[in-house]
Amino acid sequence: MEKNPNQTMNNNVNIALMNKVNELASRYSIEPYEMVATLRDETRFDSAIGGHDMTGRSILTFESRPSDPSKFERYELMLETIGASLETGKLVGEDEELFRAIDKGLAVAPRLRSR
Secondary structure (H helix, E strand, C coil), rough: CCEEECCCCCCCHHHHHHHHHHHHHHHCCCCCCHHHHEEECCCECCCHHHHHHCCCCEEEEECCCCCCCCHHHHHHHHHHHHHHCCCCCEEEEEEHHHHHHHHHHHCCCCCCCCC
């Protein structure tokens, strides 16, 4: 099997997941431009049968944390609530697992105050 040649292509699932990541970050008072999170599709593409191996997984990586030291603790708490490694900043799983992890994080995250 070879890697899916479209692994870096955005699709509605990836965009929906990244929107949830931004929502989660905002709950911790972290703006999207204050951190970098990426999503990489590790689904394999079997050219012999012309289809995907549906056991593929994705890797959500929090590549950089906020530069403001006052936000480090909130950032780490955010990673802990979704089960991402504090050491590597990675959360690995199938798309559904990543959605469940982010939804779990949103359920326990601080609520935004209405103005």
